Amino acid sequence: MRDYDEITAFLGEWGPYQKLIFFLLSLSIFPNGFCGLSIVFVGDVPEHRCLIPGNLNLSEAWLNRTIPLVQERDKLQYSKCSRYRLDVIMNLSATFPDSDSFNMSEVEQEPCLDGWEYSKEQYISTIVSEWDLVCNNDWKGPLSMSVFFLGVLVGTFITGQLSDRFGRKAVLFGTMAVQTGFTMIQVFSPKWEIFCLLNFFVGVGQISNYVAAFVLGSEVLGKSVRVIYSTLGVCISYAIGYMFLPLIAYFIRSWRMLLLTLSLPGLLYIPLWWFIPESPRWLLLKGRIQEAEGIIRLIAKKNGVIPPAVIFTDLELEDIKAKSVQSYTIIHLVKTYNIRAITIINLLVWMILSIEYYGLSLNTPNLNGDAYLNCFFSAAIEVPAYTAAWLLLQRFSRRFSLSGALFLGGLVLFFIQLVPSNLSILTTMLVMVGKFVITSAFSMVYVYTAELYPTVVRNMGVGVSTMASRTGSIISPYFVYLGAYNELLPFILMGGLTILSAILVLFFPETINIPLPETIDQMQNIKCFKSRTSCSNRDNFDKGETTEKCDGY
Known part of the structure; x- marks a missing residue:
């Protein structure tokens, strides 16, 4: 029985319509880059x-x-x-x-x-100077960031359910409206508590928009384009948006005007509603067959190909619906010894990675030198980082690529404390190297996690990992907060945690050039743990009937 990709193979992988969708969906992520990290300047502490x-x-x-x-x-x-x-x-x-x-x-x-x-030397106003978030109230600054990331966590949890119920396209544009609208309302916040509440909803919209665009692109684009879209398309668009943040903040030094300016580009995306289609896969699963076929025929027309008279047979439609039935729950991620070990280590790695990434991104005002240039370099370094991640994923071991990047990043951050205080430029350069490798690792861990989990729980595994990542982002502002007492302490803690995660990754099995597991029984065993079955089960493993191996896994 043919699956969806085989049925729609006549559309081609990289036709004019796929290129348009690739570009438009990547473009929709652009505002996430500067809205998501605007707190770097909005919440900075003036002298x-x-x-x-x-x-x-x-x-x-x-x-x-x-x-x-x-x-x-x-x-x-x-x-x-x-x-x-x-x-x-x-x-x-x-x-x-x-x-x-x-x-x-x-x-x-x-x-x-x-x-x-x-001091008015750098800022006309920030939320810190507006509401005196200093001294006994200095804990409110990091909390403002944590509330945003709490919204991101909630958005991560509800996005999949909303997307499955209302459609990828509706959630994409709905959450873009949430992000843009609540950012605009934030401009009129009368007090800090209202600002934090609104910041929560901005976080919900920010991540939901990102995930919806990621899912929609993955379902509309072909197999060969999906990896490029998920690494170079979406991620680099985010990085370019991030690069624009310090440029805009340099010319607008009042936090209210800065937020208003950053929210306005969201209005420019309204016309995209008429160009971005709904996911045909989702429409098929909802029984909206005519709409799905209409979109597929439109793609064929734009690509200059002639579709078959009958695209889906009744048997193929039934098969697609049957494969979509999800009979697994989150309990299956910890039900067996092997998948439980993989899940626990995976959650720790994702949480630590998020602490490092956002810790470094939010810490740019604390670095020596110009805060705007530091923020720009921190954003610009992400473009080659994502490119490096894509190249490594194409050619080298997943395990050693991810572990090596984490170990290098941790080593760089950990030894920043050894740099003499009069060599501040060297310290900044080391931080940027750390940001480079951590960003590369963050991009690689998405692909690696998807390959570790079997098809029946893959979406669930990636979703739970993402939630662990958001938990790390909630904690990250307090790592930056420690820099107010000792500017080296955040780097020592982040470096140590990153080296720990590099060691944990070495326990994972290798997945490059290995067929993706379909069931939990077909998963590879985590390394360095003893098998619970005898070697007589090897033949059964080859038939996909057991998860255990006797060759060191």
Whole structure:
């Protein structure tokens, strides 16, 4: 019995219509790049110190001494969260006109009771300066990012169900509207709590749009184009959008105007509704056969080929529907010894990868040098990273390619602490190398995970892995938060975790040039674990009747 790909083979793999869909779907991911990481600039912390009321009758010399000097990051600078008691300063200024004649270490300190004064050198405003998210409230900054990633987690969970029920196209454009609309509403946030709530819905739309475009492209495009679409198409479009973020943020220094500007391109995608089709596969599964055939005939017309008079026979339609029946649950991902070990390691690797990727992306303002250039380089490095991942997947071992990339990335990040503080450019270069290999690894792990799991639970396996990844992204802002206390601590922690994940990947079986398993019984065994059946079962394994092997797997 022919499957869908065989039935529609007459359309060709790379005709004019497939090229158009490839381009339009990739283009739909473009806004995700700058909206998803806009918090890098929207939530950055400007230089600040306690506000001193202007109605105090103090000389300029005494005003300059109202803020204590503290040792921070190997240099002496004004305290950000405390000042000397102003009533004491007023009395001292009357007694000692020469401020240098008094030792300020004897004066009691107090918190910033009148608020803070923020530097306007880099930003006109951010959510931090708008709502004073500093000192005792500095935990609110990372939480703003985590709430966004919590929305991403929820979006990941509901996207598949919405897509299966309402269609790929409807979810794609619906979630694009959610992302664009809630970003626009964020501009008018009256307080931090409202901003966070809206940020949650922006996160839901952001990931749902990405996943819907990924699924729709995978179902409309042919086999030979899907790998290129999932690595070079979708991912590079995201990276290019990410590259535009620092360019726009450089010219717009107010967070409200920045968010409004970043949301406007979403309106330009409305006309795509009339060019992007619904997935014929989904229509067939829903019994909408005439609509599916109409789209297939349209593709044939655009490609200049003549379709057969009868595209699907009754038996083929029944077979396609039968194959879509899902009788497996999430329990099957941990039901047997082998698949349980693969799932646990896989979830850890995905979570660590997400911590590293978003930790490095969100940490760009903390690097030495220009924040806008650092962010641009962090985005630009993703384009060759995705290309490198595609080349590695074509030619080399999955296991050693992914493990090698993770080990190199972890090593680079871990040893940043050894770079002398006066070589800040070298530190930035090492961070970019780390971002390069982590991005490549993130792209490779999608393909590797899909090949590890059998067809009957493949979508479920990738979906659960993605949810683990989103859990890591929720944690990642707090890794960046540690940089406020020690700028090297985030790199030490991320480097150590990445090396751990590189070791875990070595336990996976190799999948390159090996047929994809169809059932759980046909899965390869995880390496370095003893088999639970005897070698007499080898013949049965070759027939696909058992999962166990006796050759070291």
